[in-house]
Amino acid sequence: xxxxxxxxxxxxxxxxxxxxxxxxxxxxxxxxxxxxxxxxxxxxxxxxxxxxxxxxxxxxxxxxxxxxxxxxxxxxxxxxxxxxxxxxxxxxxxxxxxxxxxxxxxxxxxxxxxxxxxxxxxxxxxxxxxxxxxxxxxxxxxxxxxxxxxxxxxxxxxxxxxxxxxxxxxxxxxxxxxxxxxxxxxxxxxxxxxxxxxxxxxxxxxxxxxxxxxxxxxxxxxxxxxxxxxxxxxxxxxxxxxxxxxxxxxxxxxxxxxxxxxxxxxxxxxxxxxxxxxxxxxxxxxxxxxxxxxxxxxxxxxxxxxxxxxxxxxxxxxxxxxxxxxxxxxxxxxxxxxxxxxxxxxxxxxxxx
Amino acid sequence: xxxxxxxxxxxxxxxxxxxxxxxxxxxxxxxxxxxxxxxxxxxxxxxxxxxxxxxxxxxxxxxxxxxxxxxxxxxxxxxxxxxxxxxxxxxxxxxxxxxxxxxxxxxxxxxxxxxxxxxxxxxxxxxxxxxxxxxxxxxxxxxxxxxxxxxxxxxxxxxxxxxxxxxxxxxxxxxxxxxxxxxxxxxxxxxxxxxxxxxxxxxxxxxxxxxxxxxxxxxxxxxxxxxxxxxxxxxxxxxxxxxxxxxxxxxxxxxxxxxxxxxxxxxxxxxxxxxxxxxxxxxxxxxxxxxxxxxxxxxxxxxxxxxxxxxxxxxxxxxxxxxxxxxxxxxxxxxxxxxxxxxxxxxxxxxxxxxxxxxxxxxxxxxxxxxxxxxxxxxxxxxxxxxxxxxxxxxxxxxxxxxxxxxxxxxxxxxxxxxxxxxxxxxxxxxxxxxxxxxxxxxxxxxxxxxxxxxxxxxxxxxxxxxxxxxxxxxxxxxxxxxxxxxxxxxxxxxxxxxxxxxxxxxxxxxxxxxxxxxxxxxxxxxxxxxxxxxxxxxxxxxxxxxxxxxxxxxxxxxxxxxxxxxxxxxxx
Numbered sequence: 001x002x003x004x005x006x007x008x009x010x011x012x013x014x015x016x017x018x019x020x021x022x023x024x025x026x027x028x029x030x031x032x033x034x035x036x037x038x039x040x041x042x043x044x045x046x047x048x049x050x051x052x053x054x055x056x057x058x059x060x061x062x063x064x065x066x067x068x069x070x071x072x073x074x075x076x077x078x079x080x081x082x083x084x085x086x087x088x089x090x091x092x093x094x095x096x097x098x099x100x101x102x103x104x105x106x107x108x109x110x111x112x113x114x115x116x117x118x119x120x121x122x123x124x125x126x127x128x129x130x131x132x133x134x135x136x137x138x139x140x141x142x143x144x145x146x147x148x149x150x151x152x153x154x155x156x157x158x159x160x161x162x163x164x165x166x167x168x169x170x171x172x173x174x175x176x177x178x179x180x181x182x183x184x185x186x187x188x189x190x191x192x193x194x195x196x197x198x199x200x201x202x203x204x205x206x207x208x209x210x211x212x213x214x215x216x217x218x219x220x221x222x223x224x225x226x227x228x229x230x231x232x233x234x235x236x237x238x239x240x241x242x243x244x245x246x247x248x249x250x251x252x253x254x255x256x257x258x259x260x261x262x263x264x265x266x267x268x269x270x271x272x273x274x275x276x277x278x279x280x281x282x283x284x285x286x287x288x289x290x291x292x293x294x295x296x297x298x299x300x301x302x303x304x305x306x307x308x309x310x311x312x313x314x315x316x317x318x319x320x321x322x323x324x325x326x327x328x329x330x331x332x333x334x335x336x337x338x339x340x341x342x343x344x345x346x347x348x349x350x351x352x353x
Numbered sequence: 354x355x356x357x358x359x360x361x362x363x364x365x366x367x368x369x370x371x372x373x374x375x376x377x378x379x380x381x382x383x384x385x386x387x388x389x390x391x392x393x394x395x396x397x398x399x400x401x402x403x404x405x406x407x408x409x410x411x412x413x414x415x416x417x418x419x420x421x422x423x424x425x426x427x428x429x430x431x432x433x434x435x436x437x438x439x440x441x442x443x444x445x446x447x448x449x450x451x452x453x454x455x456x457x458x459x460x461x462x463x464x465x466x467x468x469x470x471x472x473x474x475x476x477x478x479x480x481x482x483x484x485x486x487x488x489x490x491x492x493x494x495x496x497x498x499x500x501x502x503x504x505x506x507x508x509x510x511x512x513x514x515x516x517x518x519x520x521x522x523x524x525x526x527x528x529x530x531x532x533x534x535x536x537x538x539x540x541x542x543x544x545x546x547x548x549x550x551x552x553x554x555x556x557x558x559x560x561x562x563x564x565x566x567x568x569x570x571x572x573x574x575x576x577x578x579x580x581x582x583x584x585x586x587x588x589x590x591x592x593x594x595x596x597x598x599x600x601x602x603x604x605x606x607x608x609x610x611x612x613x614x615x616x617x618x619x620x621x622x623x624x625x626x627x628x629x630x631x632x633x634x635x636x637x638x639x640x641x642x643x644x645x646x647x648x649x650x651x652x653x654x655x656x657x658x659x660x661x662x663x664x665x666x667x668x669x670x671x672x673x674x675x676x677x678x679x680x681x682x683x684x685x686x687x688x689x690x691x692x693x694x695x696x697x698x699x700x701x702x703x704x705x706x707x708x709x710x711x712x713x714x715x716x717x718x719x720x721x722x723x724x725x726x727x728x729x730x731x732x733x734x735x736x737x738x739x740x741x742x743x744x745x746x747x748x749x750x751x752x753x754x755x756x757x758x759x760x761x762x763x764x765x766x767x768x769x770x771x772x773x774x775x776x777x778x779x780x781x782x783x784x785x786x787x788x789x790x791x792x793x794x795x796x797x798x799x800x801x802x803x804x805x806x807x808x809x810x811x812x813x814x815x816x817x818x819x820x821x822x823x824x825x826x827x828x829x830x831x832x833x834x835x836x837x838x839x840x841x842x843x844x845x846x847x848x849x850x851x852x853x854x855x856x857x858x859x860x861x862x863x864x865x866x867x868x869x870x871x872x873x874x875x876x877x878x879x880x881x882x883x884x885x886x887x888x889x890x891x892x893x894x895x896x897x898x899x900x901x902x903x904x905x906x907x908x909x910x911x912x913x914x915x916x917x918x919x920x921x922x923x924x925x926x
Contacts, residue, residue, distance in 0.1 A: 056368040073371040074821035087815040101823030132920040
């Protein structure tokens with residue numbers, strides 16, 4: 001309880017007749033790095049802006065630390081914010097940008113300069129004070145925006161899709177730097193993103209949202225391995241969906257094949273079986289193993305060290321499955337389009353909805 | 354997908370306002386108040402006056418019916434309409450051809466041609482009328498030409514039409530140049546790849562692309578001619594038009610009621626223009642996407658030569674008009690003694706009235722530029738970049754767009770009715786320079802407002818959010834960030850106000866007093882008194898003054914750019 005830093009209760013937001021957020025309840029601990037993850041239009045940015053006070057919720061309360069900040073204007077809340085567009089002041093130098101929040105506090109100039117230098121070193125851009133933002137690359141500008149937000153030592157750091165405007169390589173590099181920075185400073189952070197790889201990589205906990213509701217809150221492992229809803233299973237990572245029939249005695253029938261599963265059903269019922277590609281194993285398969293079926297390769301999508309392989313098996317049904325096979329394995333076994341190979345399904349990895 | 358829960362019937366939460374928000378709200382209320390007092394109420398008083406009799410009693414539509422029953426007044430309406438239509442029909446194709454030559458051919462000296470064609474913007478509109486009189490009037494150099502064409506004299510409809518063509522041409526040209534320059538080269542390349550003929554290309558790509566520009570330009574031309582006062586006054590002779598009627602009725606006959614009716618009639622085409630333009634703008638699709646490639650005309654010797662000839666012809670006509678005014682201002686005693694002399698200029702300077710009038714013009718222009726720019730920019734900033742008082746914002750937007758629909762004559766008329774009313778506490782402002790300044794600011798408000806809004810919208814939308822999160826009040830960010838970035842825009846707005854205040858006649862003609870007479874009015878008085886040379890000299894002086902100021906503004910812009918906009922010219926390392 002004492003570790004709770006930010007508490008949202010019953011947050012609702014409607015724009016006219018459109019319900020953007022419905023009954024959001026969320027608790028964030030001090031020093032946590034939380035990601036709001038979801039597709040466009042799910043309400044994640046709206047929720048962030050409500051926490052910042054840039055939008056006002058239709059109903060619901062927000063507590064930060066000991067304070068109820070539900071109806072406070074942004075200037076009275078305690079946070080720093082970084083936008084996707086960086087919003088750096090183009091006519092001020094980098095040093096003036098970073099010092100922007102400090103100048104208002106009537107601190108002596110020397111102290112401000114020292115703090116700016118400290119921050120620039122923290123984000124890995126020492127000595128860039130006299131430059132103008134236009135002289136920096138996108139990733140560097142983003143880091144300056146971060147330094148500016150952290151200058152006043154806010155209790156909460158809000159990041160609104162900070163990496164979306166960067167190219168792929170910079171994105172990967174910068175997300176690690178943001179995470180390292182957050183570890184070092186211990187500031188409670190909320191990052192909004194639509195990139196699930198980003199969220200899985202840096203977050204302590206992920207809040208998966210869809211159409212204004214929270215689908216699941218959990219650690220990256222929990223979200224990935226134990227998705228609570230079909231949406232989460234489908235949105236995070238790749239998924240195969242098969243129609244099947246559960247039987248009592250841990251039996252599952254898919255197509256014309258029988259499988260062992262981990263769920264003991266009371267009665268027969270139809271289910272959708274959710275399987276991740278990496279849970280369809282090409283090896284190790286020993287003779288006599290359960291849950292083995294044969295499939296034929298239809299398409300190989302080359303992605304470098306491993307491939308997305310599309311397979312079809314008459315025993316399972318008419319639809320295609322996606323399997324991950326490493327380049328080395330394909331070469332070893334001499335597999336190509338048309339080849340047949342056995343695949344094993346791990347019973348404990350099957351999810352049913 | 355998610356269940357739609359029935360919402361409890363509580364009212365939505367409202368965020369508390371920070372004290373800086375309240376400051377912004379107070380300022381916005383002040384601006385609304387200013388616009389209401391200096392725009393909405395004067396317009397309302399015209400409406401009220403038109404529904405009253407001279408004793409102030411409400412008489413319904415009596416004034417309107419009596420107006421429609423007066424043949425002479427009704428004929429003014431007809432005259433104004435067909436003259437406006439004719440001028441529009443003449444100027445539109447000519448300006449289109451000129452703009453086409455500038456943007457779609459490889460003719461030489463484009464910059465020079467463009468400058469010549471736009472110079473009349475720096476002069477009072479009646480300069481062309483004065484010039485025409487010198488060319489074709491009773492003592493004109495080429496009056497035989499008029500007789501040969503079958504006209505008895507230049508005064509009247511002929512003079513008005515020709516003079517208005519000159520005056521309106523640069524306004525129409527500017528709009529069409531913009532419309533034709535919004536061309537995506539890729540469309541033409543695709544047409545070429547498909548083997549499209551030049552004729553077909555013109556009618557299926559070029560014309561439709563310029564469609565909204567053409568509509569806009571036509572409406573602007575029509576409205577400008579309908580509501581122009583200076584040219585009909587100088588060269589209209591006995592040809593009565595709405596604009597001169599208003600003046601005669603209100604100033605000459607003190608018939609405020611009939612004057613109000615005519616004022617409302619003058620308001621109608623402008624309002625009509627405004628509504629059509631607004632409807633058309635909503636249907637306009639973006640002509641240039643971010644991926645559009647600018648169109649670069651290719652060399653075509655025959656075409657280029659034809660375009661050059663056309664532009665040359667029009668430029669020559671323009672220069673003839675301008676040149677004649679300058680020439681005549683130096684002529685000792687037209688037409689008998691054409692030896693050059695400074696007499697008209699020095700007499701004008703020595704004659705205290707004209708010198709004072711010129712100083713008044715400068716004062717008016719400077720005041721309008723300074724206060725107008727501040728008012729417009731602060732108003733636009735509060736509207737676009739601050740939060741709260743949501744109910745008031747549509748009102749501010751409407752009031753800011755309204756001046757574009759109100760001709761200067763009508764505005765001046767409203768000011769007479771409103772500020773001269775004895776019961777009005779602001780009565781003391783009547784016929785003072787501050788009122789002239791306010792009237793001129795309001796008259797040209799909309800263009801300044803739209804320019805400011807465009808510039809502000811180009812700034813990152815989150816500056817104010819960042820500022821709030823860093824606990825910096827918005828007006829500090831306004832001072833440190835918004836103003837410096839928008840300084841070039843501020844200069845543009847100030848220059849627009851200045852030049853228009855120097856050359857405007859229609860609003861000030863109702864509001865000046867002997868002490869606040871401006872140079873544009875002095876031209877009218879001199880012309881009436883038969884001092885044609887001095888009138889021409891005064892017009893040339895105004896034009897020269899405007900040109901000097903424009904050059905000063907350009908120099909100032911260059912200096913500001915070097916001193917404060919260095920950050921724009923840095924590049925990524």
